[in-house]
Structures are given as structure tokens and as C-alpha cells.
Amino acid sequence: MKNENSNNKSVGKQSILFQNPPCIISFSSVAGKKEGEGPLAGYFDIIEEDPMFGGKSWEDAESRMQKRAADLAIEKASLKSADIRYLVAGDLLGQLIATSFGIMDLQIPMFGVYGACSTMGESMSLASILIDGGYANKVIALTSSHYAGAEKQFRFPLDYGNQRPLAATWTVTGSGAVIIANPDEVKKNPEDDKPIIHITGITTGKVTDYGIKDSMNMGACMAPAAADVIYHNLSDLNRSADYYDKIITGDLGYVGSDILKDIMKEKGYDISKNHMDCGKEIFSKESQDTHSGGSGCGCSAITLTGFVFHKMLSKEWKKVLFVPTGALLSTVSYNEGNSVPGIAHGVIIEIME
């Protein structure tokens, strides 16, 4: 399985298996009002009714939301920000301003990352490498998106009341944080039956472009990138699709999820039984029509830190492949007639008792 380009920790073409799998010691989910009215409402730590999060602009609102997610994750682990060696974070806004202004007060050395809506996967991948490689004992991975900030950045001012095609998704207002730690630091309480969530490996994506130019159908733009990562994860590690209890994409939505399953079938893998998409789960199709589902960095982030980790801690799911997906566009690239390529970042999350 090893290729000539790899060494002891890398496997196949795009994957890594950690020798000393990092642990997730704390996580948090901050959701907006609409997300708090959806089917996952009961799983979020905080549901904020004020879309401004007490701030003075949409961007400020998103920064405050990120800060609350980070503070809460740190507090739940009984830590101080000075205990965290690195912060790996990013968001959808140009020049990552939600992150820059949100996390400034934490004063943690930072790696800013951009993977569009795949950011949670990218930040967790790099955070795990920092831990497994012995460069840090605790790292926080963090991301966010805000419906109004994203509409302002990528589409039209909300006041226009612009119509949206059926393939469009609804950007989630939410921020998720995960604290990843050296397993040697995590002492299991023998009287505690609670399992520990580990990150056992990653599969890193390439920019993948099928030439689709419709920014209102981002599911179609991103599905090939998700398929590439899932395919390489399974083939690099010589696993069948049913190795995982769930293969969880970020925000392909209804349209993109169908495309993903079709591409995977063409590649010889049937993921129709265990595939789940955060964009399809986070809003109710019946009572909260968002057309193709939810999207944004926050969509996969709070579905992971709310719903998915709950399922894992209750041992309902023990092996998860988390594959958030990003559409790589800006208003400039779109207006200049470019296609919308995609990228995805796979993170293998497993319960080890």
C-alpha cells in the first residue's frame, strides 16, 4: 500500500494513519436561531436568538460567535487559553476577518487556514498532525459561518429579497470548536464508561474541477472533490465502504449527495447505506424549506460537534469518516466566468474504549 513517495506514517497516495491517535478532549457548538429551530436543536451547546450576537455588523457577529465557541470548548475542558499551544482556524469571509477579529483576545499562536466549507476538516487535520508529531499537547481547531455575512460576501444584500434556485443551499449560522490533545495526557477514569473519541487518520484533498460554473449549485461543484477523498481514503487504507458506520460529507445538500453516491458507484464503492450529509440533516426539509439544504463552514462544524460526537459518545457510531467539502470561488472568480472547483478534507474519527 505504500507508494515510493511515502514514509512510515503516510499511506497510499493521500492518507496518513496516526501512530498515537490524538484525542478529542472537548468540543462546542454555537448555533443561530434558525439552526436552533431545526431537527438538531437538542444537540447544540448554545442557540443564540440574536443574529447579531450582540455585535455591530454581520462580520462582528461571526467573530463573536467564534470567540464564544472557542471559549466554551476551553472552559468545558477546564483549561485556560494559555494551555492551548496552537489555534488552527479559518472562515469563509475574504482575508479570514471573522477569525482574525474573533480569536485575537485568546492570544494563541495561530495558523490561519482556508478550505472554504471544508475548513473544519483542514483545521482538524493540521491540528492532529501537530499533536501526533509531538509539536503540541493541545491544539484548538475552529471555524464558523454566518448566513447574513456569507450572503453579503458571495451573493446579494439580504434586503434585495433575491430569489434562490432549488439547487441553492442555505449558509448555516454556527461555529464549532474542537480541542485535540496528546493521548498520553488523557487519563481514562476506570469508573467512567464514557468512551474517548480519537482521530486515527486523515485523507487530504486536491483541488478538483469538473468545470461547473453554477455558484447556486455548489453541491454539484463539490461532489467530485468529496468523491476523490472518499475514494482515496478507502483505496489507500484498503477498506470497504462499510468499514465506517457513517461517511459524513459537509454540505453537498440533496443535489450534491445524489451526485456523490453516483460517482462513488462508478468508482466501485456503494456508500448509499452509510452516507450522511450535514447539509441534509441540519434543517427540516418539511418545515424549514432551504431548497438543497444547509452549507457553510459552520454546517459541518456544528453538526459534528453537536450531533455526530453525541452519536459517538453514546457508542451508536464507532467509526466515522468526516469529509467536509468546500467550493473554491469568490465573487471575482465567479464574475470573471470561472468554474467553481471543489476541495474536501477527510478526517477518520473513531471511538477507542
Place this chain on the structure above:
Amino acid sequence: MKNENSNNKSVGKQSILFQNPPCIISFSSVAGKKEGEGPLAGYFDIIEEDPMFGGKSWEDAESRMQKRAADLAIEKASLKSADIRYLVAGDLLGQLIATSFGIMDLQIPMFGVYGACSTMGESMSLASILIDGGYANKVIALTSSHYAGAEKQFRFPLDYGNQRPLAATWTVTGSGAVIIANPDEVKKNPEDDKPIIHITGITTGKVTDYGIKDSMNMGACMAPAAADVIYHNLSDLNRSADYYDKIITGDLGYVGSDILKDIMKEKGYDISKNHMDCGKEIFSKESQDTHSGGSGCGCSAITLTGFVFHKMLSKEWKKVLFVPTGALLSTVSYNEGNSVPGIAHGVIIEIME
């Protein structure tokens, strides 16, 4: 020197020393016309007279420039893109579109990063971690900036002929690529006197905000972040400033460099003798008046891959602390009246014969 938060590879509050220092096996510099008329012209691999780089927009021009830098670095190392395990790259444009479209054809698993003009330091830091940690044998770190693309993104259309204050810097058109490799793979030719450039450590920066709101004086915005990284590098590693032959900041320019030296003096370190700023070196003060100097991700990237590595390979400089600096702003954050915080990423580069 170790703090409670650290383990065997991390040192002090913000630094890492690599146990098996990664090697720089190849590098490239692609410069624009104006940069090719400046004092460093003789050090660049390619000077392109066409500001469009054969493309159809400024963004397309920057993507093509990045592709040429990456291709050239790969070619100089007699490699193919499939030999490179990861690409760590980013640029100044919203949603990193110069990078996304530039590197797509390389089909290398990618970590997109954003550190504004500190991106070369951030990408080299993460690339070195991937190598030293045993996750890859070869990683390419890449960044770029384009004068016209940056003016369009951050300031005014060029056709306005906008006036610039004396504290303003001129965004460099340039792209630099560095291929970092596992030292076990690099066989020294005993008959060859050429030294090998290693990355021996890093010091990762925090978002640092002194409340400065003038985006036309980015040197002042970034100097505190540079000072924080240089201070922590020296104190974490218990080094005096003269340990380094050169302490090289990215694009503080004339105004920011003076502020940096003053802050460092207040912190008890005199760096006036060995400080160099890429923004002051890349354009001629006399014949190419750019006011405070050059800036942009490309400024430090091509000064490093052109001029600095030349000085190191000729053994004139053996120990360099490379500290590119970034100003964290977008037109949205600026127009909403926010300050311009800074970040810096320190990379320790040494000749080991």
C-alpha cells in the same frame, strides 16, 4: 526553557526546534517587470515583462505566475508533481482564488493557508512540520502577490490614478516556491562544495493588534507582530540577536522597520545591526520611488528564494531568521472602521555543511 505546555519538540512559548531539520532542495522566483528593474533583478529566475502573464485578468495573471513558480521549482529538483506529497499555499485575494486556480493542474493534496503577507512563513512552517514529523518526504510551499490584483482587491482601480501617502507600500508582483524535503533523502555529493539549506525551527505568531486603523501604513500595523515573533524566538531559544547573521522581516518597509527596531530595543534586544526588510531591498529608493517600499506575499517570497538563498549558498549568511509579516484586513473590515491587526511567522533557516 520548556514550559508546562510543551513536549520534546516544542520550546518555550511559541517555538519548535526540529530534531531532523528538513532541507530546502529546490526553490524558484518569478518576478514582474518593475521588480526586474530593481536592485535584486539579477537574483530572480524569471522576470516577466507582461503584467498579464499571458492571462485574461489580474487574478488569472497571478494564478499563472504561481503555476510557473511551482513548475520551475519542481523542474529544478528533477521531480514531477506526483513526487510532491503536499502543497501548502495561499495568497492575498479573497478566498485564495489565485492559488486555487493556479495550482489545480498540479493535482497535489493541498492545505490552503492565509496569513496575509506572512503566508510564505506560514506555508514553510507547516511544510517543515509535515517533513520533520514523518508525514511526507517532499512538500512544496508556495505564495504570490500581484500589484494590480492587490490594488483591485484592497484599494482602488488602477485607472483612478489614486494618490498614495508616503507610508504606503507597493505590492510586489512575484511568486516564490520552496520544495522542502526529508534530509534522509538528500545525499550530499562529497565532491560538491555547495552547502545545504536547512529549516532548523519555527516560531509561530499570534494575532497582534495595537489598534492602528491606517491601511495605508501597514508597516506600523505589522511591526508589533514581527517584534512579538522575534522576541519569542530569541527568548524561547535563549539566543541573543547576533546569533543570526540576518533577521529578515517581510514587508515592514521604511516606516515599519524603524518601529520594529524601537520596539525590540524596548524589549531589550538590539537588532539594528542585522535587521533587513525585504520591502526595503526589493525596490530602489532612488530610482523606483515606491514610498515606504515593497509589500505583499510575493515581496518576502521572491526576496527569500532569489536574494537570501543566494547569500546563504555562497556562505555569506549562515543563520537567518525569516519573519514575513501580514496585515489582517479586508475592505469590509476596513470600511467598517476596524483596526488592522498583524501576524508574523518566523522560520529559522541555517546552512549546515
